[in-house]
Amino acid sequence: xxxxxxxxxxxxxxxxxxxxxxxxxxxxxxxxxxxxxxxxxxxxxxxxxxxxxxxxxxxxxxxxxxxxxxxxxxxxxxxxxxxxxxxxxxxxxxxxxxxxxxxxxxxxxxxxxxxxxxxxxxxxxxxxxxxxxxxxxxxxxxxxxxxxxxxxxxxxxxxxxxxxxxxxxxxxxxxxxxxxxxxxxxxxxxxxxxxxxxxxxxxxxxxxxxxxxxxxxxxxxxxxxxxxxxxxxxxxxxxxxxxxxxxxxxxxxxxxxxxxxxxxxxxxxxxx
Numbered sequence: 110x111x112x113x114x115x116x117x118x119x120x121x122x123x124x125x126x127x128x129x130x131x132x133x134x135x136x137x138x139x140x141x142x143x144x145x146x147x148x149x150x151x152x153x154x155x156x157x158x159x160x161x162x163x164x165x166x167x168x169x170x171x172x173x174x175x176x177x178x179x180x181x182x183x184x185x186x187x188x189x190x191x192x193x194x195x196x197x198x199x200x201x202x203x204x205x206x207x208x209x210x211x212x213x214x215x216x217x218x219x220x221x222x223x224x225x226x227x228x229x230x231x232x233x234x235x236x237x238x239x240x241x242x243x244x245x246x247x248x249x250x251x252x253x254x255x256x257x258x259x260x261x262x263x264x265x266x267x268x269x270x271x272x273x274x275x276x277x278x279x280x281x282x283x284x285x286x287x288x289x290x291x292x293x294x295x296x297x298x299x300x301x302x303x304x305x306x307x308x309x310x311x312x313x314x315x316x317x318x319x320x321x322x323x324x325x326x327x328x329x330x331x332x333x334x335x336x337x338x339x340x341x342x343x344x345x346x347x348x349x350x351x352x353x354x355x356x357x358x359x360x361x362x363x364x365x366x367x368x369x370x371x372x373x374x375x376x377x378x379x380x381x
Contacts, residue, residue: 143253146188146233156183156251160199160242166206166215173215175204175241183238183251185209187231190301192256192280192369197225197240201247209236211299212284217243219366228256228367230280232301256280256369264374267309267354274375279303281320281363281370287327287336294336296325296362304372306330306357315377317347318361322368330357338364349377 143154162178187193187209197203197220205225207214211232220226225240240249264275283299306328318324318341326346328335331353341347346361361370 144186153254177239177241181237185236199249202243204241206239210234282367298360298362302358304359315375320370323364325362327360331355
């Protein structure tokens with residue numbers, strides 16, 4: 110009985126060995142999805158893949174270039190507003206498209222050499238990421254990092270407010286053309302406000318942007334759309350205006366590339 114049992118065990122072991130030898134290898138795990146919010150960890154988060162596909166990024170707008178897949182290479186679930194940098198490192202001329210609630214963001218060579226990079230302020234929701242190429246397909250590494258300078262989005266101000274000035278930070282721009290709010294409005298802005306402003310009593314405010322890009326400013330409120338492009342220092346935006354009590358939305362945009370900004374609000378003088 111022991112001999113028969115040993116023989117049976119040997120046959121079973123041999124069969125298992127044969128099955129292991131002929132079984133196909135398990136498919137590689139694809140790191141396709143991310144979930145991020147302010148202060149996310151680990152930072153950075155990494156994804157990999159192969160650039161391009163049968164589609165063309167121009168379907169998302171004239172500023173989008175390169176061959177991309179018909180379906181997203183990665184999906185990002187954003188749980189809270191944040192500034193996010195998406196950087197591609199590849200062995201080809203890469204392109205990048207990010208599509209979601211905050212708008213459409215596209216890039217070709219901002220990451221250095223021929224690689225793509227996008228800096229964007231994202232509102233909560235789901236975003237699709239497409240990693241493309243200009244001429245030939247290649248392997249890529251996608252890195253997601255939080256940008257420094259989280260926004261302090263809300264202000265409640267009235268005549269004689271203290272402390273004065275108030276400041277906040279963020280990332281310029283988004284996927285919406287500011288001209289939708291009037292021909293005098295310029296630049297690309299986010300669909301959602303970067304900051305909200307509650308005015309408790311009539312006050313003149315001097316609202317200025319400082320950034321490393323050509324910034325623009327759109328302020329929407331009761332019965333008015335205030336816009337500026339180069340009214341501040343250099344290519345920065347600035348608005349000096351009397352604000353009546355009510356709720357206002359502040360959008361900090363850009364003409365060109367996104368960048369970090371500082372928004373400063375002082376009690377002003379219309380004569381300045």
